[in-house]
Amino acid sequence: MPRLSADTPFVHPECEITESTFGAYVEIGKGSRVAHSSFGDYSYCDRYADIANAQIGKFSNIAAFVRIGATDHPLHTAACHHFLYRSADYWDGTARDEAFFAHRKSRIADIGHDTWIGAGAMIKPEVTLGHGAVVATGAVVTKDVEPYMIVAGTPAKPLRRRQPREIANRLIALAWWDWSHERLHLALEDFRKLGTEAFLKKYE
Numbered sequence: 001m002p003r004l005s006a007d008t009p010f011v012h013p014e015c016e017i018t019e020s021t022f023g024a025y026v027e028i029g030k031g032s033r034v035a036h037s038s039f040g041d042y043s044y045c046d047r048y049a050d051i052a053n054a055q056i057g058k059f060s061n062i063a064a065f066v067r068i069g070a071t072d073h074p075l076h077t078a079a080c081h082h083f084l085y086r087s088a089d090y091w092d093g094t095a096r097d098e099a100f101f102a103h104r105k106s107r108i109a110d111i112g113h114d115t116w117i118g119a120g121a122m123i124k125p126e127v128t129l130g131h132g133a134v135v136a137t138g139a140v141v142t143k144d145v146e147p148y149m150i151v152a153g154t155p156a157k158p159l160r161r162r163q164p165r166e167i168a169n170r171l172i173a174l175a176w177w178d179w180s181h182e183r184l185h186l187a188l189e190d191f192r193k194l195g196t197e198a199f200l201k202k203y204e
Contacts, residue, residue, distance in 0.1 A: 006181065009039075012047075024181070029064065036105050037069070040113070042177075053105050053125060057113035058177040063137070068123040069109045074100070112147065113177040131172055134162055147172060163196060170200050 004010055009022035012030040020034045023041035028034060032049040040058035045051065049062055052069040062068070073080040083090050085097035107125035111117075115129050118137035123129065130147030139156040148168035150159045163171065179187070190199055 023058065046119075053107060054109040054111060054123075056111040057115065057131070059114045060111050061116040063117060063119040063121070065120045066117050066122070068111065068117070069107070069125050070122050071104055072125065113175075131177075132162055132168060167196055167200070170204065171196070174200065174204060176203070 004025040004027060006024035009026040009028060011017065011028045012032075014031040015028050016033040016035075017028070018035040020036065021038045022028075023039055023043070025042045026039045027044035028039075029045050029047040029049060031047055032045050033051070034045075034049075035052040037051050037054040037056065039056045040060065042058055043056050043060035043062070045062035045066065046064040048065050050067045050070075051062070052071065054068045056062075056068075073082070074084060077084060085100040087094040088096045104125075109123050109125055110128040111123070112129050112131035112133060114132050115134070117123065117129075117135045118139065120137055121135045121139045121141065123135070123141045127141050128144045129135065129141070130145055130149065132148035133145045134150040135141055135145070135156065136150065136152035136159065138154070139152050140154045141151060141156040143155070145151050145156070146158075148162040148165075148171070150162050151157060152159045161168070176184075176187075184191075187203070190202060194202065
């Protein structure tokens with residue numbers, strides 16, 4: 001019997017889940033924190049990922065200790081400490097700054113389909129990773145990443161293309177990530193054995 005289910009996400013122990021939704025065959029690794037986010041079908045995060053205010057596509061591979069939507073502190077004010085907005089934690093009768101939290105939640109990180117985010121990488125708020133993009137271990141992504149581009153470094157910069165632009169465009173047009181569970185199973189051997197161009201020729 002398969003370990004993963006179309007109906008219920010596989011959430012490992014010690015996770016904190018807040019106002020988030022999960023598609024079919026999703027797995028959330030031990031100790032991960034997921035807040036105000038959505039995971040598309042087949043996506044997963046490994047241990048101790050910290051994900052907030054993110055829209056994650058299908059078949060996204062998120063390694064251990066990744067942080068997506070890392071929150072910012074205000075820099076235009078006299079202080080940047082969170083007593084400014086978590087004020088109720090410090091003084092009786094003082095409300096927290098709901099406008100600040102609403103603004104933070106609105107800054108969505110958008111992670112495309114078939115992406116891979118390496119261990120310990122950070123994706124800043126409002127960044128878009130195009131379909132098929134790869135983020136190297138430990139990278140800090142502060143700007144949008146083109147589809148099927150591999151980025152590395154701090155701040156992350158393009159390293160090379162995962163697929164040539166023409167092939168990437170054909171993969172996006174094929175949109176295999178929208179295939180049914182049954183069709184994916186039927187094509188499994190071709191996913192395993194065929195090169196990308198041969199796969200495209202067979203299924204386009």
